[in-house]
Amino acid sequence: xxxxxxxxxxxxxxxxxxxxxxxxxxxxxxxxxxxxxxxxxxxxxxxxxxxxxxxxxxxxxxxxxxxxxxxxxxxxxxxxxxxxxxxxxxxxxxxxxxxxxxxxxxxxxxxxxxxxxxxxxxxxxxxxxxxxxxxxxxxxxxxxxxxxxxxxxxxxxxxxxxxxxxxxxxxxxxxxxxxxxxxxxxxxxxxxxxxxxxxxxxxxxxxxxxxxxxxxxxxxxxxxxxxxxxxxxxxxxxxxxxxxxxxxxxxxxxxxxxxxxxxxxxxxxxxxxxxxxxxxxxxxxxxxxxxxxxxxxxxxxxxxxxxxxxxxxxxxxxxxxxxxxxxxxxxxxxxxxxxxxxxxxxxxxxxxxxxxxxxxxxxxxxxxxxxx
Amino acid sequence: xxxxxxxxxxxxxxxxxxxxxxxxxxxxxxxxxxxxxxxxxxxxxxxxxxxxxxxxxxxxxxxxxxxxxxxxxxxxxxxxxxxxxxxxxxxxxxxxxxxxxxxxxxxxxxxxxxxxxxxxxxxxxxxxxxxxxxxxxxxxxxxxxxxxxxxxxxxxxxxxxxxxxxxxxxxxxxxxxxxxxxxxxxxxxxxxxxxxxxxxxxxxxxxxxxxxxxxxxxxxxxxxxxxxxxxxxxxxxxxxxxxxxxxxxxxxxxxxxxxxxxxxxxxxxxxxxxxxxxxxxxxxxxxxxxx
Numbered sequence: 001x002x003x004x005x006x007x008x009x010x011x012x013x014x015x016x017x018x019x020x021x022x023x024x025x026x027x028x029x030x031x032x033x034x035x036x037x038x039x040x041x042x043x044x045x046x047x048x049x050x051x052x053x054x055x056x057x058x059x060x061x062x063x064x065x066x067x068x069x070x071x072x073x074x075x076x077x078x079x080x081x082x083x084x085x086x087x088x089x090x091x092x093x094x095x096x097x098x099x100x101x102x103x104x105x106x107x108x109x110x111x112x113x114x115x116x117x118x119x120x121x122x123x124x125x126x127x128x129x130x131x132x133x134x135x136x137x138x139x140x141x142x143x144x145x146x147x148x149x150x151x152x153x154x155x156x157x158x159x160x161x162x163x164x165x166x167x168x169x170x171x172x173x174x175x176x177x178x179x180x181x182x183x184x185x186x187x188x189x190x191x192x193x194x195x196x197x198x199x200x201x202x203x204x205x206x207x208x209x210x211x212x213x214x215x216x217x218x219x220x221x222x223x224x225x226x227x228x229x230x231x232x233x234x235x236x237x238x239x240x241x242x243x244x245x246x247x248x249x250x251x252x253x254x255x256x257x258x259x260x261x262x263x264x265x266x267x268x269x270x271x272x273x274x275x276x277x278x279x280x281x282x283x284x285x286x287x288x289x290x291x292x293x294x295x296x297x298x299x300x301x302x303x304x305x306x307x308x309x310x311x312x313x314x315x316x317x318x319x320x321x322x323x324x325x326x327x328x329x330x331x332x333x334x335x336x337x338x339x340x341x342x343x344x345x346x347x348x349x350x351x352x353x354x355x356x357x358x359x360x361x362x363x364x365x366x367x368x369x370x371x372x
Numbered sequence: 373x374x375x376x377x378x379x380x381x382x383x384x385x386x387x388x389x390x391x392x393x394x395x396x397x398x399x400x401x402x403x404x405x406x407x408x409x410x411x412x413x414x415x416x417x418x419x420x421x422x423x424x425x426x427x428x429x430x431x432x433x434x435x436x437x438x439x440x441x442x443x444x445x446x447x448x449x450x451x452x453x454x455x456x457x458x459x460x461x462x463x464x465x466x467x468x469x470x471x472x473x474x475x476x477x478x479x480x481x482x483x484x485x486x487x488x489x490x491x492x493x494x495x496x497x498x499x500x501x502x503x504x505x506x507x508x509x510x511x512x513x514x515x516x517x518x519x520x521x522x523x524x525x526x527x528x529x530x531x532x533x534x535x536x537x538x539x540x541x542x543x544x545x546x547x548x549x550x551x552x553x554x555x556x557x558x559x560x561x562x563x564x565x566x567x568x569x570x571x572x573x574x575x576x577x578x579x580x581x582x583x584x585x586x587x588x589x590x591x592x593x594x595x596x597x598x599x600x601x602x603x604x605x606x607x608x609x610x611x612x613x614x615x616x617x618x619x620x621x622x623x624x625x626x627x628x629x630x631x632x633x634x635x636x637x638x639x640x641x642x643x644x645x646x647x648x649x650x651x652x653x654x655x656x657x658x659x660x661x662x663x
Contacts, residue, residue: 032484033479033484033582033583034484034581034583035486035581035583037483037484037485037581038485041484073583164633167634192632192633193632193633193634194633194634194636195634195636195637197584197587199574199578199579199584200378200382200578202374202378202381202382202619203375203378203618203619203622203623203633203636204622204623204633206374206375206378206502206623207623207630209374222486223486224486224579224581227486227488227579228578228579231578235496235503235505236374236503237496237503252485252486256486256487256488256579257488258490294485
């Protein structure tokens with residue numbers, strides 16, 4: 001009993017110690033397990049590098065920054081509880097995250113209520129535009145992707161579009177954006193939704209085979225599901241062009257789906273231009289510490305930039321409402337991924353879209369699509 | 373025709389898992405909640421042997437199965453054996469604990485990225501108006517052979533007779549010189565091996581992510597409940613039946629239009645509920661346990 005008591009007092013003493021050390025706490029939420037893990041790992045590593053850079057330079061106004069990472073498994077429920085913990089228990093100043101759109105959307109009302117700024121590195125659902133005043137992102141909205149795809153369909157002379165979408169915020173955002181901006185003369189001939197995480201698309205592909213279509217959109221939430229769509233489509237002998245979204249923009253996809261994704265064109269953000277000195281430096285640091293990125297280096301760069309712009313403004317404005325206003329007032333922040341600022345909705349201005357293509361199992365950039 | 377083939381592909385996988393589940397329930401009277409994780413162990417270790425150690429596929433599969441068998445044995449000794457004679461619901465809890473530990477270990481060892489067991493390029497073969505890859509044919513045929521062998525062992529051999537004797541009356545069987553604890557051990561490990569094969573099956577046919585463990589356990593449970601908890605043949609048939617129902621429910625137009633694919637598993641599970649309303653012991657179940 002005595003032993004237990006002394007142990008208990010020791011624990012109290014230690015925890016008191018922990019509370020005394022002064023740090024600026026920022027949270028991270030993203031998928032650290034599950035199908036979408038590639039995006040989580042890359043963005044977390046990107047954010048870590050940014051925090052380490054700032055700490056190495058003395059911290060924010062001399063105070064060290066601490067990054068607290070939570071796994072939100074690419075779904076709203078886990079993200080909501082992660083955000084609750086970060087906001088109410090860890091009392092973070094701001095959150096880098098929500099990688100999957102469902103995560104960001106679920107985090108938004110909780111962060112908004114706690115006046116905690118959220119900057120999402122890679123969430124793209126159109127709904128995030130209006131998710132709240134404290135919600136920012138450094139990734140172009142999918143509302144722009146519908147327009148870019150429409151232009152691509154016209155150019156390639158595709159008039160019959162087939163699409164399979166997972167039932168998640170991100171995929172449904174893409175789906176409605178594609179439908180909304182469909183150019184005249186182009187129609188959707190196959191439009192099916194599946195449960196999140198579905199890996200068996202054989203029935204749908206069997207039906208699709210009897211349908212006359214020009215192009216197929218692999219609208220899955222992760223590279224793991226996109227891989228199965230592509231494999232099972234090709235397994236039935238269909239040869240049509242496939243177009244993917246950001247989730248197909250993943251090095252892992254080439255490894256697990258092999259020849260099935262050959263020629264697949266992901267519409268996503270550009271590749272990190274390593275001709276740029278700062279970008280090359282960042283890429284080298286990343287590879288030295290974490291190896292090759294699981295999805296793309298650009299995602300890591302976006303998370304890095306989101307963290308850097310956040311810490312820069314925390315230095316000027318502190319936290320809460322002042323921090324939010326400071327972020328809206330940022331003029332042309334030069335990061336690794338590009339030079340950007342936020343519009344009145346907290347959406348990024350300055351990060352373009354790009355069409356890529358799998359050639360011999362590797363991603364190649366085919367064209368940059370500027371967005372207004 | 374393609375729908376039928378699709379059902380065979382999906383059903384074979386569920387049948388492998390469900391037969392192991394049914395075997396353990398039939399003989400030991402317990403449910404093993406870690407089956408999905410054991411499948412992952414089989415799939416992922418095989419992936420590791422093929423991709424990292426570049427062993428030839430048959431050797432890797434043997435290795436993967438061996439590791440799964442050892443893991444299952446370990447699981448039995450620590451999470452089942454001490455408890456299952458006291459109360460048959462205790463292992464329900466302990467195997468959930470085992471599954472969580474395995475989940476954690478799998479994440480630590482294999483990381484989180486999706487993995488697929490590389491078996492070279494797929495050749496597509498036409499069957500009537502449908503297409504199937506050569507690997508899928510091999511997988512389906514092997515599964516059916518394997519399950520047939522298992523049923524044959526249970527029904528026709530002396531070993532099978534001993535197992536059934538243990539089920540009917542453990543004490544009487546022991547008094548006749550049958551070591552029931554050894555039999556239980558073997559049966560449990562066989563179920564793990566079946567799960568291991570199921571994991572390799574998904575690893576070759578689709579891809580493996582560390583979080584699918586629980587989801588695939590559920591599929592097997594649907595089959596065992598619909599088929600009758602104690603009838604292995606019923607369970608296997610139901611695994612295929614559910615797969616076929618899932619295919620038919622969204623693959624064919626019903627009254628002129630298609631059911632949205634999001635309802636695929638809902639429709640199949642609804643049918644199960646209807647079956648159970650009419651025949652609560654399951655399609656092929658009997659009222660008493662007879663393995």
